[in-house]
Amino acid sequence: MNLRTHNAFGLSAQAATLVRVDSDAAVRRVIDHAELGRAPKLVLGGGSNIVFTRDPQSVVLKVEVMGRRLVEERADAWIVEAGAGENWHDVVAWTLQQGWPGLENLALIPGTVGAAPVQNIGAYGVELQDRFESLDLVDMVTGRSVTLDIDACHFGYRDSVFKQSLAGKSVITRVRFRLPRPWQPVLGYLELTRRVHETGIDAPDASTIFDWVCAIRRAKLPDPAVIGNVGSFFKNPVVTTEQCRDIIGRDPEVVHYPLPDGSIKLAAGWLIDACGWKGKSIGRAGVYEKQALVLVNRGGASGAEVVTLARAIQESVYGRFGIRLEPEPVIV
Numbered sequence: 001m002n003l004r005t006h007n008a009f010g011l012s013a014q015a016a017t018l019v020r021v022d023s024d025a026a027v028r029r030v031i032d033h034a035e036l037g038r039a040p041k042l043v044l045g046g047g048s049n050i051v052f053t054r055d056p057q058s059v060v061l062k063v064e065v066m067g068r069r070l071v072e073e074r075a076d077a078w079i080v081e082a083g084a085g086e087n088w089h090d091v092v093a094w095t096l097q098q099g100w101p102g103l104e105n106l107a108l109i110p111g112t113v114g115a116a117p118v119q120n121i122g123a124y125g126v127e128l129q130d131r132f133e134s135l136d137l138v139d140m141v142t143g144r145s146v147t148l149d150i151d152a153c154h155f156g157y158r159d160s161v162f163k164q165s166l167a168g169k170s171v172i173t174r175v176r177f178r179l180p181r182p183w184q185p186v187l188g189y190l191e192l193t194r195r196v197h198e199t200g201i202d203a204p205d206a207s208t209i210f211d212w213v214c215a216i217r218r219a220k221l222p223d224p225a226v227i228g229n230v231g232s233f234f235k236n237p238v239v240t241t242e243q244c245r246d247i248i249g250r251d252p253e254v255v256h257y258p259l260p261d262g263s264i265k266l267a268a269g270w271l272i273d274a275c276g277w278k279g280k281s282i283g284r285a286g287v288y289e290k291q292a293l294v295l296v297n298r299g300g301a302s303g304a305e306v307v308t309l310a311r312a313i314q315e316s317v318y319g320r321f322g323i324r325l326e327p328e329p330v331i332v
């Protein structure tokens, strides 16, 4: 089966075997299968954070566990559960319709619920870990169903245990969210603060923030259904104050954000733009005209072209700033 329609970059890759799994038991059937059980596995959600550079040699497990429910209504939070195969944005919209706000800043992030903990998705001042209660997974070695709480997930900036020691070893089947009560808006992000000033709405409700986030994202990010892409291609690098001071000395305009631990996060998009990459292409892979952090498929690009472009960008940023950019998506 060709995975072109199963990844947001629209890259062609041939999977010898793709199995759709809709429950813990379905995952176990694959693990216990005489042939499939022995083969390496690649877990696939919506393909919004994967770059295929070759045909995967693994059995592709397409996660399609569905279901949404309110688990518990506590005085301090709503606990809501969704199946890993549910569309992330649809679940965000549904929680708001039900009157359980808290996920609105994470609206319109493509992909599935099950992938959200993998890179601790984040946007507009909120990360998954801020709204996380626990998750269920099936251990691909033992076939056992296990529940992990927040400490066991080791969430970090676009990182978790699922990108580290548990990479490729488990299938997340359900995620539970803790949506705090009373609800507090998160408006610290520059573009949201600007909306508050522009509209004069200084106490927006969660639905208004949801609409603002959707509008901001639609204006600046390409829709993968139209232009293949995986969103931000690189993580924003974190540097020491000394490194930052050194860069500011040479490039006073550098966009940077101080972090609570004293380190400084630099805007990777600014670094790439400063190296002159915005709008440029290598082969059929290009740098999006409106946002240098986003690499795009200009039509029929191969994964190899995307990776060649990414490496060329990494080299120029290293050459000019001495900073190594780390890719955000999973490269297969």
Ligand SMILES: Cc1cc2nc3c(=O)[nH]c(=O)nc-3n(C[C@H](O)[C@H](O)[C@H](O)COP(=O)(O)OP(=O)(O)OC[C@H]3O[C@@H](n4cnc5c(N)ncnc54)[C@H](O)[C@@H]3O)c2cc1C
Pocket: 008, 042, 043, 044, 045, 046, 047, 048, 049, 050, 063, 084, 109, 110, 111, 112, 113, 114, 115, 116, 118, 119, 120, 121, 122, 123, 162, 170, 171, 172, 173, 221, 222, 223, 224, 229, 230, 231, 232, 330
């Ligand atoms: C236009 C655009 C904008 C984006 N904006 C953002 C953003 O603002 N913030 C952000 O954080 N991300 C963003 N992303 C990245 C992407 O949307 C997220 O990483 C999303 O969570 C990926 O979901 P997916 O189901 O498509 O995962 P996939 O791409 O299918 O998989 C990603 C990784 O997770 C693993 N995985 C997937 N499902 C499971 C599962 N059930 N169990 C175990 N492992 C699993 C896969 O093996 C792979 O390693 C954006 C992407 C695009 C295309």
